[in-house]
C-alpha cells in the first residue's frame with residue numbers, strides 16, 4: 001500500500017498499470033473511515049487487479065462552512081484501517097492539486113439535483129460532480145464504488161458519467177450499519193453520547209415503515225415516519241420522501257410500477273444524518 005500525493009505521480013503509476021492490461025477499481029472517500037468505506041475497498045480489491053482509494057475532503061461540495069471545518073479528519077487511523085484490506089494506492093491530494101484553478105463548471109442534473117439533498121444543500125451535487133469528474137479524469141478507473149447510503153449521490157454520479165460519456169462502471173454497494181441499525185457515517189463521531197443512543201430510532205423507524213407499507217397509503221406512511229421520529233427529542237426530520245429509485249420522482253401510490261426507495265435526512269443537534277430503505 002503506497003501513499004501518493006501528487007496528480008502527476010499517480011498518473012504515471014496508472015499509465016504503467018494500464019500498459020500492463022490491469023483493471024483499476026477506485027473508491028473515492030473523504031476520510032474518517034469506517035466499515036462502510038472498508039466494505040467498498042474490500043469489494044474493489046476482490047474485483048480488480050489494482051485498487052486506488054482517495055481521501056480528499058472536497059471543499060466545493062460543502063454548502064455550510066461549519067460543516068466543512070468540523071468534518072472529522074483522522075488520516076493516521078484511516079491508513080491503519082486500510083492496510084488490512086491491501087489496496088494498492090492511497091491518493092491523498094492537497095486542494096491545490098485537485099483545483100489548481102477554481103472549478104466554475106455548472107452541471108445540469110435536472111430533477112436529480114432539485115429534490116431532497118439537492119434542495120436542502122444547494123450546490124452540493126455540483127461540487128460532488130466537479131470533484132468526482134476530476135478524480136475520474138486523473139485515475140481513469142474501470143470500476144468506481146459508491147455506497148447506497150448516499151443514494152441520491154449514486155443517481156447523480158451515474159447521470160454525470162452518462163452526460164460526460166465516461167467509460168467507468170459505477171458500482172453501488174450496500175449500506176453497512178452499526179449493531180443497533182444506525183447507518184455508518186463519518187459524521188456519527190460528532191454525536192454526543194445521548195444523541196448517538198437515540199440516533200438508532202431513524203433506521204428502526206424505516207424498518208418498521210417497510211412492514212407498514214402494506215397497511216398505509218404513501219402519504220399516511222410518510223406522515224407516520226416523520227411523526228414517529230420527531231417524537232424523539234434528539235431528532236428532527238428535515239425530509240422523508242418516497243421516490244422512484246432512478247428518476248427520483250416522488251411516488252404517490254404504491255401501485256406505481258417503479259422501484260421505490262424512502263430517503264430521509266434527520267437533524268441530530270447540529271449533525272445531519274441520512275439513510276434510506278427500499279420498498
Ligand SMILES: Nc1ncnc2c1ncn2[C@@H]1O[C@H](COP(=O)(O)OP(=O)(O)OP(=O)(O)O)[C@@H](O)[C@H]1O
Nearest residue numbers: 029030031036146147149150175176184185186187
Ligand atoms: N454506511 C455505509 N455503507 C456503505 N457505504 C458507505 C457508508 N457510509 C459511507 N459510505 C460510502 O463511502 C463513500 C465515501 O463517503 P464519505 O467519505 O462521505 O463518508 P460518509 O460516512 O458518507 O460521510 P458522511 O456521512 O459524514 O458524509 C461514499 O460512496 C459513501 O456512500
Ligand SMILES: CC(C)(CO)[C@@H](O)C(=O)[O-]
Nearest residue numbers: 028029030058128131150
Ligand atoms: C464521492 C465523494 C468522495 C466526493 O467527494 C463524497 O461525496 C463522498 O464521500 O460520498
Ligand code: BAL
Nearest residue numbers: 030061062124150153
Ligand atoms: N457522503 C456525502 C458527502 C457529504 O456529505 O458531503
